[in-house]
Amino acid sequence: MSLLQVKNLVVEFPSRRGTLRALDDISFDIAPGEILGVVGESGAGKSLTGAAIIGLLEPPGRVAGGEIVLEGQRIDQLGFEQMRHIRGRKIGAIFQDPLTSLNPLYTVGRQLVETIRTHLQVNDAEARRRAIDLLKDTGIPAAEQRIDHFPHQFSGGMRQRVVIALALAAEPKLIVADEPTTALDVSIQAQIIQLLKRLCHERGAAVMLITHDMGVIAETCDRVAVMYAGRVAEIGPVHEVIHQPAHPYTGGLMASIPDMASDRERLNQIDGAMPRLNAIPTGCAYNPRCPRAFDRCLVERPDLMNAGATHAACWLHDAADPHRGQGAVAAQHQRERAAGERAAPDAAQPLPEVQP
Amino acid sequence: MNAVLQSQQQGQGTGARVAGAQPLVVAHDLAKTFDVSAPWLNRVLERKPRTLLHAVDGVSFEIEAGKTLALVGESGCGKSTVARLLVGLYEPTRGGMHFDGQDAHAAFKTAEGRKLRKRIQMIFQDPYASLNPRWIVENIIAEPMREHGILTERGAVRERVGELLKSVGLSPLDMAKYPHQFSGGQRQRISIARALATAPEFLVCDEPTSALDVSVQAQVLNIMKDLQRERGLTYLFISHNLAVVRHVSDQVGVMYLGRLVELADKRELFAQPRHPYTRMLLDAIPQMHATGRARTPVQGEVPNPLSPPSGCAFHPRCPHANARCSAERPVLQQIGGVRVACHAVEEGRI
Numbered sequence: 001m002s003l004l005q006v007k008n009l010v011v012e013f014p015s016r017r018g019t020l021r022a023l024d025d026i027s028f029d030i031a032p033g034e035i036l037g038v039v040g041e042s043g044a045g046k047s048l049t050g051a052a053i054i055g056l057l058e059p060p061g062r063v064a065g066g067e068i069v070l071e072g073q074r075i076d077q078l079g080f081e082q083m084r085h086i087r088g089r090k091i092g093a094i095f096q097d098p099l100t101s102l103n104p105l106y107t108v109g110r111q112l113v114e115t116i117r118t119h120l121q122v123n124d125a126e127a128r129r130r131a132i133d134l135l136k137d138t139g140i141p142a143a144e145q146r147i148d149h150f151p152h153q154f155s156g157g158m159r160q161r162v163v164i165a166l167a168l169a170a171e172p173k174l175i176v177a178d179e180p181t182t183a184l185d186v187s188i189q190a191q192i193i194q195l196l197k198r199l200c201h202e203r204g205a206a207v208m209l210i211t212h213d214m215g216v217i218a219e220t221c222d223r224v225a226v227m228y229a230g231r232v233a234e235i236g237p238v239h240e241v242i243h244q245p246a247h248p249y250t251g252g253l254m255a256s257i258p259d260m261a262s263d264r265e266r267l268n269q270i271d272g273a274m275p276r277l278n279a280i281p282t283g284c285a286y287n288p289r290c291p292r293a294f295d296r297c298l299v300e301r302p303d304l305m306n307a308g309a310t311h312a313a314c315w316l317h318d319a320a321d322p323h324r325g326q327g328a329v330a331a332q333h334q335r336e337r338a339a340g341e342r343a344a345p346d347a348a349q350p351l352p353e354v355q356p
Numbered sequence: 357m358n359a360v361l362q363s364q365q366q367g368q369g370t371g372a373r374v375a376g377a378q379p380l381v382v383a384h385d386l387a388k389t390f391d392v393s394a395p396w397l398n399r400v401l402e403r404k405p406r407t408l409l410h411a412v413d414g415v416s417f418e419i420e421a422g423k424t425l426a427l428v429g430e431s432g433c434g435k436s437t438v439a440r441l442l443v444g445l446y447e448p449t450r451g452g453m454h455f456d457g458q459d460a461h462a463a464f465k466t467a468e469g470r471k472l473r474k475r476i477q478m479i480f481q482d483p484y485a486s487l488n489p490r491w492i493v494e495n496i497i498a499e500p501m502r503e504h505g506i507l508t509e510r511g512a513v514r515e516r517v518g519e520l521l522k523s524v525g526l527s528p529l530d531m532a533k534y535p536h537q538f539s540g541g542q543r544q545r546i547s548i549a550r551a552l553a554t555a556p557e558f559l560v561c562d563e564p565t566s567a568l569d570v571s572v573q574a575q576v577l578n579i580m581k582d583l584q585r586e587r588g589l590t591y592l593f594i595s596h597n598l599a600v601v602r603h604v605s606d607q608v609g610v611m612y613l614g615r616l617v618e619l620a621d622k623r624e625l626f627a628q629p630r631h632p633y634t635r636m637l638l639d640a641i642p643q644m645h646a647t648g649r650a651r652t653p654v655q656g657e658v659p660n661p662l663s664p665p666s667g668c669a670f671h672p673r674c675p676h677a678n679a680r681c682s683a684e685r686p687v688l689q690q691i692g693g694v695r696v697a698c699h700a701v702e703e704g705r706i
Binding site: 158213257258 | 430431539540541542569570571572573574575577578581596597598599600602603626636637638639640641642643644645655657658
């Protein structure tokens, strides 16, 4: 039984020039205690997915279709008041900028106590004791004194720890973490990721980790969803998605990241840019940039389908299609190419033509 | 002071001769101090002393023609200040820079300075803020040429702008468009084209790809490498991303709180980092092929640069620190083929 199910979610932004479909038919689920990474380039819709789940879509954005089910309860249709009880209690949220997630006028203690008392039946003293424990757990030194400090008295890394404490305050089952380390320096980033991973593991909370950093995903997540132009391009166990990507976009994305382990003269680049929402190509949204696109990709939109260890929205993996074999062949080539590049730095041969 | 400077310069001179090439850019003991004191009235009434921020505190390096030196470090370590010092946007508090044998900061003030500025250009981090939104691309790229009087005749300027756009992978037809019509990566290519307009030899790139997505970052990095190969450009590349640095650079300088803690050949630095801070940085990068890797990151944060720790600025976070590290500030010195500022390395403790 999964903790969170997102089924065929559609998010639209009505505008004067027509309705923009920002999320188009997204489905995935998160098991209890699991860390699901959501990765993609800016504009792919990762943050929007998170916002839709916590019910914080900014108007005029709205859920136009599909459902979001948390512990068997449908939460996408709830009113603002009902949703307030779910946010914090069942779903905690961590955002990118720790300074704007905290109220600068209140001490961190007051913000923590308020959150705890809103959701749990405890008195003030007990709430304060819990708040101190939370701050200690998140690695804030001298928590008894620091609890009465204001957010501006904390450094960036410490603030993000406070935000994590705040997200965990009412013991939610799911944490939506939207780029929690992007605003932080690398050394702090490593600390925060470790902390998030440890705390959620200890408390059995599942995490939806939204980031554009593949390295963070690789080290932290159990499964990963790769998003492109408002759709899930590929989803599967993190190791398989990174090392045997089934979708050409995932493969291209992985190869374009400068890697500490390889000495390539040139990075693999994906030409072009992600389409704008008002100009999403017909068929597969990736087809103008895809080196392996064929006729069908231009006209028919692929849904997620079985692709070996992962699920990919790519016709190369369609079992009922004569092109079927190509999928496996493509994956094989990708592996060979990756291996070849690691061995010989300048081996940048084009992919051999594949006969169907 | 002067004797120290001279000996440093001599040292660098001999080092360069051994390498067989004259360095194009030589920074010696570069320092920049900012006065961040409270307003005068507050200082008088509240008896607050002047506060000085040593953003860059004695940084020396040299870059050979056609090579890339990368500066890495966390925010607030002074890497962008170094960039601004090198292009003459800031006046150094101490030390200076020699470009192609002449004292650049002295030359910037004279009439000769314009000629020098033409040879040194800069690419900024944010391609959204560094292009004038009211100008068409043609004017953006042509401005440096007009400013320096390289080309003034309209047809010739257009032709040159078209060539520059082509060299960064854009179409000459794009010159009639405005910056908002381009994506982030395309805008950064326009900034590169603008920087190339005066045919410079030395490009200072301040985090040129950190505002970009990875697939677009790859496009921009590839273009920068191609241009370097074709035109023999020399780069100072500033970044906080070690994987990017590893991809583009020949030499790497690691900065911490305004000082260089390690300066080494790229291969050397990544294969065998000496300074504990370099090791920590390398260990902190999340790695793609290490799925599910568990590690213990170094604790602590960068201290406030207004009140840096005594001795070695890294000692409060350093696992190898001892009494000497908290008392005496290590200087950058040649140890085993690399330059490193660390007592522990010097004493052979690590």
